[in-house]
Amino acid sequence: MAYPVPGTSDATDAELIAQWQGGDQRAATALVGRHAQPLARFAASLGERDRIDELVQDTFVRAFNSLESFRADSSLRTWLFTICKRLVLDRKRTERRRRDGVELDEGHAVVGYDALDGLVAEETAKRVNDAVARLTPLQREVFTLRVTEGMPYNEIAKVVESTDGACRVHYHNAMRIIKEYLSDD
């Protein structure tokens, strides 16, 4: 969902960061509006289902508090996704400790959400979600970043802490599993 902020729609992320560091709070709002929903999708692909708003908010707060450590050799979105992933892993570790070592089921990532906006039939959506759920967590992560966010492999590699080539392999394996599942019926 776009969240337009007057005078900031055409600015690049780097320009908005500079504006925010200069004291313009609207720039921070514009950055949140630009990246919040993709972060929510990414969090969902990682298996997060609860308190997504809180997770996205924490991601931005942590990012804005450590902007000096942001390196311009990657995109802001990639950096945000990296922070978000660390927060998700922290959450999972905390929950795992709370459950006394009971492993989380990471096999069902993108399920349980409604509002398909009438774009896709419910049955088709269920089948696609089931197909994606068959992927390994890493395959699902790479597939989501590639397909829903349009990320290049080198940026995906930074988020998942792997190599470009490995990410490419994960993507094509994921694609093959999904196609096979969907063509079974």
Next chain:
Amino acid sequence: MTECLNEEMRDLLPLLAHGSLEAAEAERVRMHSAGCAECAAELAVLETSRLVLRASAPRVDVAAIAAAVGQSAAGASAAPVLRVERGGAKPVAAVARRSVWRSRQLLAAAASLLIVASLSLRLLDRTPSSNEGPSAPDTATVIATDPAPPAAAAGSELSVGDALVDLTSDDLSALLTELEGFDGKITIEPAAMRQPVVDTPGSR
């Protein structure tokens, strides 16, 4: 299920579905897909998957998050978190205590200078008039040279009130004894010490 052998095209299919390819490159991939059944089928799967994943993802309240993040950022700039680092800057509380101590040092130093000035004036008062040369000024001037730093001492002429001049020698001795243990260093000259010179007994 068969797959197209053109890996470059297959790699670009998800970016075509996402809409992030440049126009010329997008057209090139579309042209390929139009003549390749495998890539056309894969593109259809990708477009459907993208729609489903985007629609299935949770919606976040962007406005609320932006407001919360903005508040957090504003709060951080208005009231920075106190961080004590080993070997780094001292915490605010320590700086405040030091400030109080410095004020006391300044007061003590100012009192010390006044006492010295009073004693000097006493001595002047008891000195025979023959010590006053023809070029003596109309007013008695005491230049503060120590312990004030040079910049602060330059031109700092003391003003001595009647009450202080009227102190007895015993009173002054007692005050000097109390100040003997003081080893503070003046870094700022008190404003009161910048007053003009006043007349002293016998100077006219």
